[in-house]
Every structure is written in C-alpha cells, then in structure tokens.
Amino acid sequence: MQEKKKKGNLLVRFLGHEKYQFLTIPLFAILISLLVGAVVLLLLGKNPLDAYVNLLQGSGILPKAKYAGGKSMLTDFFSFMDCWTPMIFASLSVAVALKTGLFNIGVSGQMLAAGFITTITVGYSTLSAPIAKPLVILVAAAVGALVGGLIGFLKYRFNINEVVSSIMLNYIIEYVVGFFINTRYVNPISRQSQTVSSEARLTLSGTKIGDLKFDIPLGIILAVIVVVIVKYIFDRTVLGYELKAVGSNQKASRYAGIPVGKNMILAMMISGLLAGLAGASYYLGYYASIQPKVLSSTGFDAIAVAILGHSNPVGILGSSFLINIISKGSTYMSSSLGVDAEIASVITGLILLFAACDMYIRYRVDKAKENLDKKNERRESHE
Incomplete structure (x- = not known):
C-alpha cells in the first residue's frame, strides 16, 4: 500500500511540496531558462555545455x-x-x-x-x-x-x-x-x-x-x-x-x-x-x-x-x-x-522571465498534484 501511494509524477511530487516550494520552484525556473538558453546557443552553432563551463571558468x-x-x-x-x-x-x-x-x-x-x-x-x-x-x-x-x-x-x-x-x-x-x-x-x-x-x-x-x-x-x-x-x-x-x-x-x-x-x-x-x-x-x-x-x-x-x-x-x-x-x-x-557577451544578458533575461512566471508554475503544479492525489484515492478505493 505504501508503495502505491508513492506512485505518480516525481516532478509534481518534487515541486508540489509546499514547505520547499520557495526553493524548488525558482530552481525549476532556472533549469528551464538554462535549457532555453542552450537552444539559443545551438541556433548560433555553439556548444551550450562549453558556454556554461566558460561562464564558471x-x-x-x-x-x-x-x-x-x-x-x-x-x-x-x-x-x-x-x-x-x-x-x-x-x-x-x-x-x-x-x-x-x-x-x-x-x-x-x-x-x-x-x-x-x-x-x-x-x-x-x-x-x-x-x-x-x-x-x-x-x-x-x-x-x-x-x-x-x-x-x-x-x-x-x-x-x-x-x-x-x-x-x-x-x-x-x-x-x-x-x-x-x-x-x-x-x-x-x-x-x-x-x-x-x-x-x-x-x-x-x-x-x-x-x-x-x-x-x-x-x-x-x-x-x-x-x-x-x-x-x-x-x-x-x-x-x-x-x-x-x-x-x-x-x-x-x-x-x-x-x-x-x-x-x-x-x-x-x-x-x-x-x-x-x-x-x-x-x-x-x-x-x-x-x-x-x-x-x-x-x-x-x-x-x-x-x-x-x-x-x-x-x-x-x-x-x-x-x-x-x-x-x-x-x-x-x-x-x-x-559569441557576443550580450548572450549572457539573454540568459539572465530568460531566468527573470521564467522567475516571473512563478505563480503560474506554482498553480499548475498544485493543480497537477491535486489531480494526482484524486487518482491515487480512486485507485485505492477500487482495490
């Protein structure tokens, strides 16, 4: 029974924990922005991994x-x-x-x-x-x-x-x-x-x-x-x-x-x-x-x-x-x-853009978590 309760979307479970949402939601927004930034770099014909390593260097x-x-x-x-x-x-x-x-x-x-x-x-x-x-x-x-x-x-x-x-x-x-x-x-x-x-x-x-x-x-x-x-x-x-x-x-x-x-x-x-x-x-x-x-x-x-x-x-x-x-x-x-140094500003702008969508991301995660809980409850009641 305990195993079945743990079933579900791991991402929703991870982001839906209310106690840690102040941390997990921004981290998720940063990850998405870095992925979009990687797409921009790929369109420029550059390796995103090399670019991000260069930033750290x-x-x-x-x-x-x-x-x-x-x-x-x-x-x-x-x-x-x-x-x-x-x-x-x-x-x-x-x-x-x-x-x-x-x-x-x-x-x-x-x-x-x-x-x-x-x-x-x-x-x-x-x-x-x-x-x-x-x-x-x-x-x-x-x-x-x-x-x-x-x-x-x-x-x-x-x-x-x-x-x-x-x-x-x-x-x-x-x-x-x-x-x-x-x-x-x-x-x-x-x-x-x-x-x-x-x-x-x-x-x-x-x-x-x-x-x-x-x-x-x-x-x-x-x-x-x-x-x-x-x-x-x-x-x-x-x-x-x-x-x-x-x-x-x-x-x-x-x-x-x-x-x-x-x-x-x-x-x-x-x-x-x-x-x-x-x-x-x-x-x-x-x-x-x-x-x-x-x-x-x-x-x-x-x-x-x-x-x-x-x-x-x-x-x-x-x-x-x-x-x-x-x-x-x-x-x-x-x-x-x-690449132009301004690409860094593009990445920063993407981070800000997705960070500004924080409430929307939180709403979608909470909604998905609610639906997931209802499905698990129905599954348990049938069993």
Whole structure:
C-alpha cells in the first residue's frame, strides 16, 4: 500500500511540496531558462555545455586552461566576490522595498549619490585606513538612507509614485554628479573621477600572497552579516511584521493601528541605506573611481535578483551568486567561444522571465498534484 501511494509524477511530487516550494520552484525556473538558453546557443552553432563551463571558468568556479602571471582560479574567485558584494547589497535594497509594497527602481541612483559623496568626503582624504574604511561605510549608508527616505516621504506626503520619483532622482543624481566630476574631480587621462586613496578603498587591490595577486573584498563579510540581519528583522521583529503587513494590505494595516506612512518612509530609508552600502562597495571597492553620466547596471540587475530570490535574504544570496556568475563570466565566454557577451544578458533575461512566471508554475503544479492525489484515492478505493 505504501508503495502505491508513492506512485505518480516525481516532478509534481518534487515541486508540489509546499514547505520547499520557495526553493524548488525558482530552481525549476532556472533549469528551464538554462535549457532555453542552450537552444539559443545551438541556433548560433555553439556548444551550450562549453558556454556554461566558460561562464564558471570566468567566475573562478572552474579552472581555466591557462593563466597570466600572478593569476589563478583562486584570484579569479576573489575578483568574482568583489563584484558579487555590491550585487548582494543592491538586491537586498530592492527586496526590502518590495516587502513593503514599494518598488525601488532608483537603486542605481542611490548607489551613485552615496558613492560620490563618500568619495569626495572620505575617498580623497588623508585619513588612515582604520578610520577611513569604517567612515566610508557610515557615510555611504547615511547618504543612501537620506535619498531613499526622500522617495518614501514624497510617496507618503504627496502620494507621488515611488517609481516615478526614483526614476527622476536617477536622472538628477546622474547629471549633477557628472557635472561635478567633469568640472572638479575628473582625471584628464581616464576621463573618470580621480582614484580614491587605498586607505579608503573597501577592496585590498593587488595584495600579494605567495606568487599570486589578490583583490580582497572587505565588504563581502559585511554583506553576509547584513543578509542575516535583514532576515532576522523580517522574521523575528515587530518592525519586520509591520513592514510586511503594510506591503500586504495598507487599509487593513491602518485599521489595525499600524502607522502606514511612517513604515513606508522607514522601508525606503532602509532600502536606500542598503543601496548606499552597494554604492560604497562598488565605487570605493570593486572600482576606485566613478564614470560620469553613467548609472551602474548593478542597481537594475538587482531587480531580477530580488524577484528570483523571492525577496528572501537567503534566497537573494543564492540568486545573486547565479546572476553574478553569468555577468562576470560573460567576457571569458565571449573570448573563448566567440559569441557576443550580450548572450549572457539573454540568459539572465530568460531566468527573470521564467522567475516571473512563478505563480503560474506554482498553480499548475498544485493543480497537477491535486489531480494526482484524486487518482491515487480512486485507485485505492477500487482495490
């Protein structure tokens, strides 16, 4: 009898387990997107397996055929983590806003504002490393929180849609920062801002260990700690409960006595703070300068990461790792396989597309599971 109960579609049983659907459904969506991506690569006359292996090699997950002097798989992986750090912060920023029913599409602008203010106040100072590095984190967090808080205030006080205000602020910050860089802080050779001091930088660039040179990201430790903190806030605190309640139903929250306006502003301040940390680890970590009139794509890619990770901090850790592999490994895949690096963006887009179909996949799986259970019940009743 027990054997007969186990009969049925294994895939439906696997995806239909409610306790683990938060994990199994996204993994299924990723698998489907990679299969569709493989079809695209086959149409281009390329081996999909080689392409995916190249992505892993370019990210330091698998070894390359050969390396330049001072480089190895380990140095590539440290570089990957350096690039991964701002993505974690940016994705958490999007997730916090989404949990409260808000859409922070201005993460890139908040990153740039935080990165620029921190650069000119701390990055160009003569402060020693023990003072400069913590100050970089504090200043960037404060600037990001102020910009995010402004968006939340405009939403609460004047009912200005946060998508509109954050997009407009993106443009304002982009061109204002570009103006000041080009007129006061530009490097005449690179046409970017002057490089920040090594004492203020959150990446220990060119650190020699044995025969290898590493770019050691200090921010990755803070990023993992912040993941745990955000997870704890949403799961175990009154603040987290109120933010989620406001995101689920503002009218019901207001009726229950939850201050909706206050929580909206607070959510955007926390979201902006995390975006500020992303800006610090990007402009004073992974990079050491700012390109004028250009917004980082990290803030926009973070939207895909947050959706794929179901706005769950732990899920975001995994989804950001995957998206960063595709982004970081695309250059090596392009040079090794002879395909455009933009194919990586196509794969990322496919992952986002199937991740967006999450509710539909869940509905179909639950329906199939229900039908399967009914068939098994009828079979047992006949026997």
